[in-house]
Amino acid sequence: MSIPNETNTNQQWGGRFAEGPSAIMQAINASIGFDAKMWRQDIRGSLAHAAMLAHVGIISADDEAAIRKGLADIAQEIEAGGFEWSEALEDVHMNIEARLTERIGEAGKRLHTARSRNDQVATDFRLWTRDAMDGLAAQMLDCVKALVARAEEHAGTIMPGYTHLQPAQPTTFGHHMLAYAEMLWRDRGRMLDARARLNECPLGSAALCGTGFPIDRHMTAQALGFDGPTRNSLDGVGSRDFAMEFLAAAAICATHLSRLAEEIVIWTNPSFGFVKLSDGLTTGSSIMPQKRNPDAAELVRGKTGRMNGNLMGLLTVVKGLSLTYAKDLQEDKEGVFDSAENLTLCLAATAAMVRDMQPNTARMAAAAGEGFSTATDLADWLVRELKLPFRDAHHVTGRLVAKAEGLGVDLPGLSLEEMREVEPRIDQSVFDVLTPAASVASRRSYGGTAPENVRAMVAEWKGRLA
Numbered sequence: 001m002s003i004p005n006e007t008n009t010n011q012q013w014g015g016r017f018a019e020g021p022s023a024i025m026q027a028i029n030a031s032i033g034f035d036a037k038m039w040r041q042d043i044r045g046s047l048a049h050a051a052m053l054a055h056v057g058i059i060s061a062d063d064e065a066a067i068r069k070g071l072a073d074i075a076q077e078i079e080a081g082g083f084e085w086s087e088a089l090e091d092v093h094m095n096i097e098a099r100l101t102e103r104i105g106e107a108g109k110r111l112h113t114a115r116s117r118n119d120q121v122a123t124d125f126r127l128w129t130r131d132a133m134d135g136l137a138a139q140m141l142d143c144v145k146a147l148v149a150r151a152e153e154h155a156g157t158i159m160p161g162y163t164h165l166q167p168a169q170p171t172t173f174g175h176h177m178l179a180y181a182e183m184l185w186r187d188r189g190r191m192l193d194a195r196a197r198l199n200e201c202p203l204g205s206a207a208l209c210g211t212g213f214p215i216d217r218h219m220t221a222q223a224l225g226f227d228g229p230t231r232n233s234l235d236g237v238g239s240r241d242f243a244m245e246f247l248a249a250a251a252i253c254a255t256h257l258s259r260l261a262e263e264i265v266i267w268t269n270p271s272f273g274f275v276k277l278s279d280g281l282t283t284g285s286s287i288m289p290q291k292r293n294p295d296a297a298e299l300v301r302g303k304t305g306r307m308n309g310n311l312m313g314l315l316t317v318v319k320g321l322s323l324t325y326a327k328d329l330q331e332d333k334e335g336v337f338d339s340a341e342n343l344t345l346c347l348a349a350t351a352a353m354v355r356d357m358q359p360n361t362a363r364m365a366a367a368a369g370e371g372f373s374t375a376t377d378l379a380d381w382l383v384r385e386l387k388l389p390f391r392d393a394h395h396v397t398g399r400l401v402a403k404a405e406g407l408g409v410d411l412p413g414l415s416l417e418e419m420r421e422v423e424p425r426i427d428q429s430v431f432d433v434l435t436p437a438a439s440v441a442s443r444r445s446y447g448g449t450a451p452e453n454v455r456a457m458v459a460e461w462k463g464r465l466a
């Protein structure tokens with residue numbers, strides 16, 4: 001039996017309405033423009049719900065079979081591009097349910113028993129976000145692999161290490177790559193930690209207070225790959241911290257990628273000339289024929305802005321929202337979709353650039369010796385060999401740097417006599433520590449930059465990644 005509906009009221013909830021929504025009501029209310037993206041999750045959730053309803057005897061086995069067949073047909077329809085999404089039906093949930101009833105009649109109208117769109121959307125969105133997390137975590141792992149491979153190749157490739165972007169101490173390209181491997185590994189861990197907390201099923205929380213029907217929430221939770229049902233129905237429909245955590249993890253990862261991107265921009269600048277990107281990962285200029293622009297790196301850097309914004313957006317939407325569901329929460333999705341899509345691009349572009357970069361080892365080695373970069377090694381020598389307190393050694397070295405600067409030479413360019421004018425006890429062996437190669441080789445403290453450390457760390461990474 002179908003309920004007559006002579007007016008244009010909403011067929012899913014219009015019973016108590018005499019008229020349909022105004023155009024502006026429909027326009028501001030509809031989410032189908034973006035939530036259709038969750039159609040797979042919606043169908044999956046409905047299949048689990050229907051199977052459970054039949055299992056506990058709330059609907060008949062025949063109805064469940066009809067629902068299952070109907071939803072499978074709808075999935076095909078959507079897949080084939082033949083499904084007509086309607087704004088009047090607001091969202092993905094009502095579009096699919098309406099189509100189901102259109103196709104299978106009465107049984108379709110029983111699907112929404114013991115369920116609300118509130119727990120339905122919370123479930124769909126968790127499923128969608130969980131898939132996104134898995135995909136992104138896999139991409140982060142791929143990036144780590146790319147970085148470790150470059151580190152292995154360049155464990156002994158000397159380059160300048162900077163603080164304040166000023167020459168500080170020589171390091172190696174391999175050590176630098178492994179620094180990012182550490183960050184991206186933590187990013188992946190953060191994403192997987194968030195996934196573990198996300199993985200509870202709100203389905204069956206119903207509108208907000210649960211339901212009087214004898215549903216089996218453990219069954220649906222299990223069918224959908226969750227660790228179990230959420231423990232409080234108000235929390236189940238009203239919380240979005242799983243999405244916040246996703247956005248936070250995405251923003252932090254994007255921020256790390258942005259730093260590497262910034263370095264690639266710097267390194268590819270001809271004044272640095274440390275690395276070259278191939279044609280496939282750069283662009284030219286329509287007016288300046290000589291240009292080779294690192295647009296991919298710039299966009300990785302630039303897209304971080306929106307990902308940080310998406311996190312702020314959701315935090316702001318939920319802040320001050322009384323329990324439980326309010327339509328404000330419909331604003332939770334676009335930022336998450338956007339961050340997922342853009343972080344996917346950024347990770348892919350970064351992995352590609354890391355694999356592609358061709359370091360100019362001669363340029364990097366030359367730059368590593370600039371800016372008195374072995375001054376710390378000189379101070380350490382004074383401490384070790386002349387037993388000067390470090391603070392005094394720092395002062396003596398500062399005077400030697402000033403002297404070299406005055407003479408227009410680097411530290412190894414000072415003669416022994418010139419050095420002795422500052423500190424008479426300095427001997428010839430000081431020159432052994434003043435080259436970038438000696439400097440990096442000496443830094444064997446755990447986590448330090450010495451090529452042998454980097455090689456050992458690469459071996460550790462390979463074990464971890466195997």
Ligand code: ARG
Binds near residue numbers: 117121325
């Ligand atoms: N499209 C809605 C959303 O994304 C679904 C839930 C609607 N619930 C409601 N009580 N109107 O949040």
